[in-house]
Amino acid sequence: MVVKGRRATQADVARLAGVSQTTVSMVLNGTGAAQRRVSAEVRERVLEAIAVTGYSANPSAQLLAGGRSSIIGVYTYEPVFPHSGGDFYYPFLEGIEDEAERSGVDLLMFTSMSGRSGKSLLSTGRVGRLRVADGCVLLGRRSYPEDLAELLRQDFPFAFVGRREAPEGQAPYAAAAYGEATRAVVERLVDLGHERIVLVNEFTGHESIEDRSRGYREAMTATGLQPVTFDAPDLESGAFLDTLQGAGVTAALVTSDLAAPLRRAAMARGLDVPRDLSIARLGDPERPNGEDVDWSGFLIPRWEMGAHALRIVLRQLTADAAAGGDLQVSIPCTLVPGATVAPRQ
Structure with a gap:
């Protein structure tokens, strides 16, 4: 069944495969536990229906074949993109970029979702937009526990640069010790x-x-x-x-x-x-x-924090993610003797 005269929808795919639209969404966008809830036989039916209808779920055609786009998002809760190499946030972003190049993935900057408004992603209805990417690195001094709780509930791979606490569950992070x-x-x-x-x-x-x-x-x-x-x-x-x-x-x-x-x-x-x-x-x-x-x-250790955060996101995307792995990493700081401390007089 080829849908003519209009763009194919998830409903068309679901009808042809004999499954619910939720199942189609899990096959296309689900990761971790969400995707593991779909059997291999059902997944094949959905993928075959996608091929027949010509349905395209998002801009990355790779999602249709492998369920992944090899794109990792970077979202910042404040305007932290550096203006120079001396900027405080520059090493964080440099670490993320270097690790992305080493791992063979691309980065997507969510600049249109800036946290300038001082509102959470959940309250503005933008949490779902992160799913354009396979996972996301979150960065910024400000954060919202409700966002972390929702991302955990959706089983979406993410990691924060810096330790963060979620209301329920353990939020993945790469932090300084x-x-x-x-x-x-x-x-x-x-x-x-x-x-x-x-x-x-x-x-x-x-x-x-x-x-x-x-x-x-x-x-x-x-x-x-x-x-x-x-x-x-x-x-x-x-x-x-x-x-x-x-x-x-x-x-x-x-x-x-x-x-x-x-x-x-x-x-x-x-x-x-x-x-x-x-x-x-x-x-x-x-x-x-x-x-x-x-x-x-x-x-x-700002460079290391950025690189480790991306590694944690990628770790959640591996086939053996269910087997465990440390998703909360604390990285040693560099002690500096300096000249502003002296023996007590």
Whole structure:
């Protein structure tokens, strides 16, 4: 049966194959458990009906033959595409691109689905558009748990660059091992004689901040010291520096974008960094500050995170995906001795 005079539909394919439209959709777009629910005999009937009707499910003809397009999507929740090689997000995207080339797949940038609106994919009805690709790498500081839950429910292969928690199930991700790196920085400060060490956070509620906080608390507790955390303090008035000095604080661990402002505020108060106050920066800043400072602390493995995220997506597309495999990967950070930390005076 060849459909003449109009474009063939999934309903035409379903009638000819003697199956439901849901089954046709699973054969064409399903991956993982969804596609495994269709028997080989039913799949062959559907594919034969597709050939007879001339139905085309999406722009990639490969989907009709093999169920895959060898296209992996990249979706960002903020405008993160770099303007130069020095951009914070550049290494993430470079790692994704390098791994795509090594693995023989193409990348599709979902630029028309930008998260500029501040809304989730689920609320805007755009989750389904990701299925143009076989799977997708998600990137950005912002994310929405409901999106992750829906992608897990649909059994759609994806991975986030950075640790993310989903309401139900385990969201695949490639993350930096912030907790382990933060513990190592605290241990170094303790070895240098510091006892009053504080953690200064940019904001709360983000998984990467929680990981740093956990590592700090664990290291301080293990050495018998009291953990003290400040969330988004006011560095302009000088009251925060007065608080640190009054409490006898000699070292501060600072999340990436607050490190430079804290150093400037300390120097404006006449403090020497690191003689009077050691400052360890917990990661690269998202916004370059233009200062030439040899920071102590650690660097984020951004290239590796991007490459691993794509590998995790591809792992979900392999024939043995059901056999398991680590879909949540934590990558060690690079510790940097730097010049902003010194022995306690």
